[in-house]
Amino acid sequence: MIRRFLYEKRSDIVKFIHAADLHLESPFKGLKNDETPNTLWESIYNSTFNAFKKLVNDAISEEVDFVLLAGDLFDRDNQTPKTYDFFQSQMEKLNKYGIKVFIIYGNHDYLDLSQQNNYFPDNVYVFGNKVETKTIMVDDKKVAITGFSYSRKWINDKMIDDYPVKSNVDVQIGMLHGGLEQTGDNYAPFNLEDLIQKKYDYWALGHIHKRQQLNENPPIYYSGNIQGRHKNEPGDKGYLMVDTSSSPWNIEFHSTSVIDWNTLNMHVDDTDIESIKNNVFAEISKKNFDKMQLINLNLILNNPMSEGEQDNLIYRIQNELSSEYNQLNAWIYEINVELSDDHKFSEINQNIWDEAEKNVFENDNIDKLTKSLRKYDFIINHVQNNNAHLINQARMRLMSGKDGQDED
Structure with a gap:
């Protein structure tokens, strides 16, 4: 395992990436036709893969402690061998540098994890279909991360009710793939007060493809997707880099979109x-x-x-x-x-x-x-x-x- 630091890392820093909605192998329906040049189409089709490669390379160069992937990593629940092999290779690349990855599955890549073995390398932790908490040490900081993965396409239950209140840890992070109650969708509905009452230090949300901040203290963010897939997802896309070395935490957008x-x-x-x-x-x-x-x-x-x-x-x-x-x-x-x-x-x-x-x-x-x-x-x-x-x-x-x- 390789873990090199280009600077003397302070023991009070926790640094991580929050990303969601990778939608690897998105089909980009309607873009392939007789007018579209083949080289352009290949670039479009591979854009989600290349955007994720950039995220992984950034994680290594920025020497983050871990990466949070908040659902819809894949565009569908059954991945092709090509897509699975690609994702596996990127996880192994992060493993070589000692960077942990925490994954929840969403409504696109839902999975019954009671029927599934985890073939990812040891640095990857996949949250089960019930809310659970994983605790790790980052130098001298105790970090707890709570989340769950979808077992089916629609989750009407308020899964947020099963999230525990912050325990005796230095940093508590919540991962949730879902939508606000008032939108009336079927994706693990919650309201802002539900999240705030848990006393967490950061909420890493997925499902909404537009990057947005729902709350300042504690910081509650949708990171948006890493590559726009159609005209209703315009502009630059990417992930959030979170650095806890300052108060308030430094949260920056980093671009990954290829197109x-x-x-x-x-x-x-x-x-x-x-x-x-x-x-x-x-x-x-x-x-x-x-x-x-x-x-x-x-x-x-x-x-x-x-x-x-x-x-x-x-x-x-x-x-x-x-x-x-x-x-x-x-x-x-x-x-x-x-x-x-x-x-x-x-x-x-x-x-x-x-x-x-x-x-x-x-x-x-x-x-x-x-x-x-x-x-x-x-x-x-x-x-x-x-x-x-x-x-x-x-x-x-x-x-x-x-x-x-x-x-x-």
């Missing part, structure tokens, strides 16, 4: 497709991204454009991007073209449009029109989630004075 999800809104005055395309690339280039961005591009037109012109614009952007994305560190995975809200009808009275919109795009009307197609799930989802898009396209057609057919 970030981003939204770019552009107002467009031009009507020339080539000019619009060039402006899009100029805007992205100006951002000077230092790592790959997956961009949802919203083009907000101040002048109407026919459906054929929209399709041509989207094709031109994506076609050029296929050879430029590496230099720009950006890939546009979705392009939405809509008309500016400030743009007024020039030939149709706004009041007439508002009345027509209310009557025509009423849910019952849409249901009737799509009745024969609703046996297909993807059509149901598209209709239910794209009502605003349908309205925008109708408005655009009326304003452009065209029927949406391509001209010869």
